[in-house]
Amino acid sequence: MIKKRLFILTTIILTAAFAIPAAAAVTVPYETYGVTLDISSAGAFIDDARITYGVVIQDPHEKLAGINGKWMMEDIDYCLALFSPGFMKKVAEAYADCDSLFNIIIETPPDNEIGYISWREDLNIVLYIDTERGINGVTKAVLGHELGHAVHYAAEYIFGNLCEPVMETFNGPYRYMGEDYSNKWDIDEQGAIFAYDYGRFNYYEDIATVFELLIADPVSMAARLADAKNIVLRQKTEFLRDLLYEVFSDECDAVFAPLVVRTPAEYRIVFLNRLMYCFTIE
Numbered sequence: 001m002i003k004k005r006l007f008i009l010t011t012i013i014l015t016a017a018f019a020i021p022a023a024a025a026v027t028v029p030y031e032t033y034g035v036t037l038d039i040s041s042a043g044a045f046i047d048d049a050r051i052t053y054g055v056v057i058q059d060p061h062e063k064l065a066g067i068n069g070k071w072m073m074e075d076i077d078y079c080l081a082l083f084s085p086g087f088m089k090k091v092a093e094a095y096a097d098c099d100s101l102f103n104i105i106i107e108t109p110p111d112n113e114i115g116y117i118s119w120r121e122d123l124n125i126v127l128y129i130d131t132e133r134g135i136n137g138v139t140k141a142v143l144g145h146e147l148g149h150a151v152h153y154a155a156e157y158i159f160g161n162l163c164e165p166v167m168e169t170f171n172g173p174y175r176y177m178g179e180d181y182s183n184k185w186d187i188d189e190q191g192a193i194f195a196y197d198y199g200r201f202n203y204y205e206d207i208a209t210v211f212e213l214l215i216a217d218p219v220s221m222a223a224r225l226a227d228a229k230n231i232v233l234r235q236k237t238e239f240l241r242d243l244l245y246e247v248f249s250d251e252c253d254a255v256f257a258p259l260v261v262r263t264p265a266e267y268r269i270v271f272l273n274r275l276m277y278c279f280t281i282e
């Protein structure tokens with residue numbers, strides 16, 4: 001499913017040779033991202049989401065028209081707007097190119113699930129609401145996590161599967177634990193740092209948990225990223241930011257506001273250095 005397009009890599013290596021680093025850096029206030037879409041009604045919201053973000057929202061049980069609909073629409077809009085309308089359209093188009101759609105589907109839960117994503121055919125983010133856990137499904141954490149998977153899949157679809165070896169280099173001797181991820185081990189001894197425990201599962205969840213906390217808890221994430229002992233978490237976050245910039249030529253400054261935002265030339269140099277490092281240690 002994933003197409004390796006290594007000519008892109010060749011192109012950016014050639015381009016990077018002429019990139020000039022710039023000193024200026026700016027920060028982005030992440031408190032200011034609010035409503036972009038029309039949430040006056042579920043119908044208007046769904047229509048607006050397709051036009052603004054290229055994202056198809058399916059609401060078969062009309063939950064958005066229900067009692068909690070307004071704040072669910074606000075949270076969906078908030079998360080999509082963090083990536084910016086232009087960026088989300090590029091992600092949606094990555095799937096439209098293969099006659100697929102980027103869908104957000106609001107469903108009732110079959111058991112105790114919260115949300116999941118499938119991407120083999122259409123890119124479906126399924127969000128379950130009214131769960132027994134009392135989480136009410138559509139939260140910034142659940143949607144931020146699944147959107148993290150979505151943008152990662154879109155990047156790999158276009159660029160090729162480069163993320164797994166890079167994420168492994170960040171984790172040093174640690175190896176992903178799959179189903180055993182919750183077994184306790186000494187994080188300091190291994191040197192790997194995760195957004196939270198679920199990131200130990202595999203590299204997909206390592207990536208999605210970083211996005212989840214960036215989106216749902218940016219203030220505490222900023223504090224962790226500023227702490228020198230979390231350098232590995234910072235490196236992962238910077239890699240994901242630079243990867244998305246490289247693949248989509250569009251900034252997600254609001255998502256990555258807990259980091260200091262770089263200039264375009266700096267994005268490229270850091271990203272290429274990481275790739276070079278990854279391939280030379282094989």
Ligand SMILES: [Zn+2]
Nearest residue numbers: 145149205208
């Ligand atoms: Zn996940």
